[in-house]
Amino acid sequence: MPDPTDRLALVTGAGRGIGRAVAARLAADGVVVAVHYGQDDEAARLTVKQIQDAGGRAFPLRAEFGRLSALDELWRGYDEAVAALLGTAGPAPVDILVNNAGITVPHGVRELTEADWDRLFAVNAKAPFFLVQSALSRLRDGGRIVNVTTAATRVAMPMISAYTMTKAALETFTVDLAVELGPRGITVNSVAPGFTDTDINPAMKDPAGRKAMAASSALKRVGTPGEVADVISYLASPGGRWVTGQRFEASGGVSLGL
Known part of the structure; x- marks a missing residue:
């Protein structure tokens, strides 16, 4: 029989980078983690293996965001995996939802196409909105939602302005959702990473670019995915029960100076 104290988390975009670190950290905290990913089966497999090798529990969950039908696929796979792992039946609950999945297109206002715009908003804003909507009946009272945004909503970065707009929308959604779900004891917050050392950030491979990013931080270095995961x-955790509707910037104090 399943343990009624088991907590279940769904981390989107958990195949690599910040999402992988969040999934690993939550699993280390004793949470059963659904490792969502869009296309890269091997990356998701490695995330799950890393968690299992450390004694945690996790399972991969494939669904490519950008179309609403992906949500049916996601929840079907979620229910099947939780049933196999914990011996449950019917729709499986969710205690922690981390909306981390996102894409970017490095074009400014002159170069960005309508197709780029539509794709950015479909994955980064539309998908988390309707994922939450579809999860409302599954979210346990006292649960947690964390939306991963960006420090760029605070500073000017013209080359990713459309991307930043999607994350600003997610921050607004955070505040509204906190009020909506507050009566159920569900907290909703956003975490905004700054320059973070991930393999999906090509600028990190350029020594000059990395040096400039480090210099822009008050702590004079780039961050790690694990440091973002610590905040999430x-x-x-139970310690976060009285914090909701807030934006936490995990950026090492990027661009605080003039």
Whole structure:
């Protein structure tokens, strides 16, 4: 029989980077983690293996965001995996939802196409909105939602302005959702990473670019995915129960100076 104290988390975009670190940290905290990913089966497999090798529990969950039908696929796979792992039946609950999946297109206002715009908003804003909508009946009272945004909503970065707009929308959604779900004891917060050392950030491979990013931080270095995951872990923990509707910037103090 399943343990009624088991907590279940769904981390989107958990195949690599910040999402992988969040999934690993939550699993280390004793949470059963659904490792969502869009296309890269091997990356998701490695995330799950890393968690299992450390003694945690996790399973891969494939669904490519950008179309609403992906949500049916996601929840079907989620229910099947939780049933196999914990011996449950019917729709499986969710205690922690981390909306981390996102894409970017490095074009400014002159170069960005309508197709780029539509894709950015479909994955980064539309998908988390309707994912939350579809999860409302599954979210346990006292649960947690964390939306991963960006420090760029605070500073000017013209080359990713459309991307930043999607994340600004997610931050507004955070505040509204906190009020909507507050009566159920569900907290909703956003975490905004700054320059973070991930393999999906090509600028990190350029020594000059990396040096410039480090120099822009008050702590004079770039961050790690694990440092972002630490903040999310706190918000998802019992200690975060009285914090909701807030934006937490995990950026090392990027662009604080003039």
